[in-house]
Amino acid sequence: MQRHLISAADLTRDDAVLILDTAEEMARVADRPIKKLPTLRGRTIVNLFFEDSTRTRISFEAAEKRLSADVINFTAKGSSVSKGESLKDTAQTLEAMGVDAVVIRHGASGAPYRLATSGWIDAAVINAGDGTHQHPTQALLDAFTMRRRLVGRDAGIGRDLSGKRITIVGDILHSRVARSNVDLLHTLGAEVTLVAPPTLVPVGVETWPCEVAYDLDSTLAKSDAVMMLRVQRERMNAAFFPTEREYSRRYGLDGDRMARMPEHAIVMHPGPMVRGMEITAEVADSDRCTVVEQVANGVSIRMAVLYLLLGGNEPAVSHTRIEEK
Amino acid sequence: MSKILIRGAKVLGGEPQNVLIDGSVIEAVGTEISDEAAEGAEVVDAAGKVLLPGLVDLHTHLREPGREDSETVLTGTRAAASGGYTAVFAMANTFPVADTAGVVEQVYRLGQQHGYCDVQPIGAVTVGLEGRKLAELGAMHESAAGVTVFSDDGKCVDDAVIMRRALEYVKAFGGVVAQHAQEPRLTEGAQMNEGVVSAELGLGGWPAVAEESIIARDVLLAEHVGSRVHICHLSTAGSVEIVRWAKSRGIDVTAEVTPHHLLLTDELVRSYNPVYKVNPPLRTQRDVLALREALADGTIDIVATDHAPHPHEDKDCEWAAAAMGMVGLETALSVVQETMVDTGLLDWAGVAERMSFKPAEIGQAKGHGRPVSAGEPANLMLVDTEYRGSVDPAGFASRSRNTPYEGRELPGRVTHTWLRGKATLVDGKLT
Ligand SMILES: [Zn+2]
Numbered sequence: 001m002q003r004h005l006i007s008a009a010d011l012t013r014d015d016a017v018l019i020l021d022t023a024e025e026m027a028r029v030a031d032r033p034i035k036k037l038p039t040l041r042g043r044t045i046v047n048l049f050f051e052d053s054t055r056t057r058i059s060f061e062a063a064e065k066r067l068s069a070d071v072i073n074f075t076a077k078g079s080s081v082s083k084g085e086s087l088k089d090t091a092q093t094l095e096a097m098g099v100d101a102v103v104i105r106h107g108a109s110g111a112p113y114r115l116a117t118s119g120w121i122d123a124a125v126i127n128a129g130d131g132t133h134q135h136p137t138q139a140l141l142d143a144f145t146m147r148r149r150l151v152g153r154d155a156g157i158g159r160d161l162s163g164k165r166i167t168i169v170g171d172i173l174h175s176r177v178a179r180s181n182v183d184l185l186h187t188l189g190a191e192v193t194l195v196a197p198p199t200l201v202p203v204g205v206e207t208w209p210c211e212v213a214y215d216l217d218s219t220l221a222k223s224d225a226v227m228m229l230r231v232q233r234e235r236m237n238a239a240f241f242p243t244e245r246e247y248s249r250r251y252g253l254d255g256d257r258m259a260r261m262p263e264h265a266i267v268m269h270p271g272p273m274v275r276g277m278e279i280t281a282e283v284a285d286s287d288r289c290t291v292v293e294q295v296a297n298g299v300s301i302r303m304a305v306l307y308l309l310l311g312g313n314e315p316a317v318s319h320t321r322i323e324e325k
Numbered sequence: 326m327s328k329i330l331i332r333g334a335k336v337l338g339g340e341p342q343n344v345l346i347d348g349s350v351i352e353a354v355g356t357e358i359s360d361e362a363a364e365g366a367e368v369v370d371a372a373g374k375v376l377l378p379g380l381v382d383l384h385t386h387l388r389e390p391g392r393e394d395s396e397t398v399l400t401g402t403r404a405a406a407s408g409g410y411t412a413v414f415a416m417a418n419t420f421p422v423a424d425t426a427g428v429v430e431q432v433y434r435l436g437q438q439h440g441y442c443d444v445q446p447i448g449a450v451t452v453g454l455e456g457r458k459l460a461e462l463g464a465m466h467e468s469a470a471g472v473t474v475f476s477d478d479g480k481c482v483d484d485a486v487i488m489r490r491a492l493e494y495v496k497a498f499g500g501v502v503a504q505h506a507q508e509p510r511l512t513e514g515a516q517m518n519e520g521v522v523s524a525e526l527g528l529g530g531w532p533a534v535a536e537e538s539i540i541a542r543d544v545l546l547a548e549h550v551g552s553r554v555h556i557c558h559l560s561t562a563g564s565v566e567i568v569r570w571a572k573s574r575g576i577d578v579t580a581e582v583t584p585h586h587l588l589l590t591d592e593l594v595r596s597y598n599p600v601y602k603v604n605p606p607l608r609t610q611r612d613v614l615a616l617r618e619a620l621a622d623g624t625i626d627i628v629a630t631d632h633a634p635h636p637h638e639d640k641d642c643e644w645a646a647a648a649m650g651m652v653g654l655e656t657a658l659s660v661v662q663e664t665m666v667d668t669g670l671l672d673w674a675g676v677a678e679r680m681s682f683k684p685a686e687i688g689q690a691k692g693h694g695r696p697v698s699a700g701e702p703a704n705l706m707l708v709d710t711e712y713r714g715s716v717d718p719a720g721f722a723s724r725s726r727n728t729p730y731e732g733r734e735l736p737g738r739v740t741h742t743w744l745r746g747k748a749t750l751v752d753g754k755l756t
Contacts, residue, residue: 087642087643087646088641088642106643107645108643108644108645108646109516109526109527109528109597109644109645110526110528110597110643110644110645111643111644111645113597114597114598114642114643114644117596117597118641130527131527131528131645132527132528133526133527133528134527176527179525179527202523202524202530203519203520203523203524203530203532204519204520204521204522204523204524204525205524206521207521207524207525208524208525
């Protein structure tokens with residue numbers, strides 16, 4: 001494992017499988033009455049959020065606390081962070097406080113990379129979403145969810161997603177979730193198809209390790225998982241598509257479309273869902289939809305990542321070792 | 326001592342000759358200069374070095390007035406002298422904007438006062454660079470600064486009617502409009518070249534077509550009104566094709582390329598290091614090769630630095646928050662040597678053409694870009710083309726250090742510069 005987690009593209013197959021396996025171990029902790037491990041006792045982790053995301057922050061915070069780390073939440077939103085210096089200034093303040101890891105969420109693509117490589121700080125840096133670039137723990141929790149559902153909870157240990165066909169639908173252009181998932185799912189052996197109107201596919205996508213299609217219906221029957229991305233309503237005003245209705249008609253997932261997916265296939269969404277636009281209530285509430293599991297899995301994945309980045313030299317958490325601790 | 330004998334220099338890269346300067350003019354050039362003529366002259370041993378006319382930069386940002394923390398006319402012209410320049414054209418995007426006779430005269434006078442390099446101010450095309458109302462182009466031309474080049478650089482004159490009027494209006498006094506070609510709607514939120522790398526990095530794309538569509542429009546406007554237009558920092562292979570087509574059609578268009586667009590590509594942005602953030606953005610290797618070829622065959626007329634100094638804190642931050650631009654005066658010739666001369670695309674006479682004769686002609690810089698021959702103003706520079714060394718920004722004369730070449734090995738070193746016979750740089754040191 002590297003010292004930082006900035007991009008899903010930085011993970012090898014073995015790194016990724018190790019994280020998923022470790023997350024399975026971590027998930028078992030959640031099933032116990034006392035959901036806490038002493039693993040990161042005495043370590044200080046800062047959740048540095050320049051961009052609002054209660055869901056992601058709470059998920060990281062829960063993971064940190066279950067590992068007994070000391071947690072500091074720093075929310076820069078509201079304070080005037082228009083000048084770029086603030087990232088550096090903040091980093092140096094945290095460095096002076098002897099922080100061991102920084103979980104950073106930032107509106108600017110590349111900010112976590114800058115933080116990790118500019119010599120401003122020594123701590124491990126974990127990217128919790130940067131601009132339209134990457135959100136690697138989201139991709140890991142998605143892969144974890146897929147492995148559990150499509151390969152099996154115990155059967156999945158040590159395995160990747162070879163041969164699985166994943167369709168990602170929606171605003172690819174502005175989506176760090178899509179970028180992270182394409183990288184990680186490819187590394188894990190899955191075949192990815194991106195589906196979106198051409199206006200929401202980035203120029204240059206042809207070099208990505210995936211297929212691109214403009215027609216959702218033709219991809220459904222051969223998908224093991226369909227991941228719906230959030231489409232922000234303001235994209236309509238910027239003429240990425242004509243109307244909300246037309247978008248829903250062509251790219252929304254409703255009951256009819258879900259019925260055309262294979263029986264075992266799941267529906268995923270990084271949340272929060274805008275019901276009616278990209279996904280109907282019928283689909284969102286069906287038991288094929290994994291949104292709630294994804295949230296729970298997020299904590300296990302983040303525990304695994306923090307443990308592996310900060311837990312010292314031990315390669316992985318074996319089942320027994322966790323029990324001993 | 327008013328006489329200087331430059332001995333054994335390869336004038337424009339040719340056979341070694343001696344050049345005798347008397348006062349502010351070249352007195353003689355030849356293989357033999359009589360002892361009598363050279364008597365009492367200070368002798369500069371230039372064996373092995375190449376002598377060129379003083380370089381002329383049609384595109385410099387000196388930042389004064391308004392951003393003296395980045396650069397001043399003094400520090401900028403010292404940087405220019407270090408790079409072998411004897412004249413620079415100072416862009417109008419200062420605070421206040423150079424859109425009146427008062428501001429351009431001030432900048433012009435500061436250049437004369439300091440004496441390192443002639444500063445020829447560029448006037449804004451529109452009031453406050455706002456693109457709505459023509460600035461007093463005639464008054465700036467008639468001022469002591471004698472402005473001949475007009476540009477809203479930093480911003481594009483995107484309104485087709487304003488651009489047309491500006492092109493027509495400057496015909497009255499032989500001026501030229503220098504366009505920063507950037508369609509503003511196509512580049513909203515743009516952070517880097519739009520393509521494979523931007524798709525991966527999730528940075529807002531600056532598509533080539535945003536430059537090319539404006540160039541296409543402007544050459545057609547220039548043709549329609551019978552005026553001349555100059556294209557600033559052309560950066561894409563497609564732009565080259567449009568300019569080539571326009572020239573073949575007889576349209577009076579000239580174009581410049583920056584050294585960094587001849588050398589660097591958008592792959593460097595993968596580092597998210599804002600030192601590579603520049604406008605127009607670094608493009609692809611294919612573009613770089615097309616630009617080199619176009620500069621070699623004359624489709625692109627000149628090299629201009631777009632020297633854009635910024636203080637450290639404006640670059641030591643995350644990419645999106647960083648200022649756009651690179652300093653370039655002190656490394657320009659080295660980059661041109663690496664990309665054009667050492668690759669065999671251009672000889673030194675070709676470099677003189679593109680970095681001195683032609684920019685002086687486009688900007689009508691009097692006394693600059695003249696032949697190295699008797700009776701001409703002694704605006705000259707010497708370059709040690711055999712030198713190899715890595716770039717150390719700590720030694721820059723520019724107040725800012727935002728160079729993309731820190732630690733990079735580049736060939737060539739400017740050792741001497743003379744402005745009207747007065748040495749501004751001797752053995753690589755400013756006077
Ligand atoms: Zn410009």
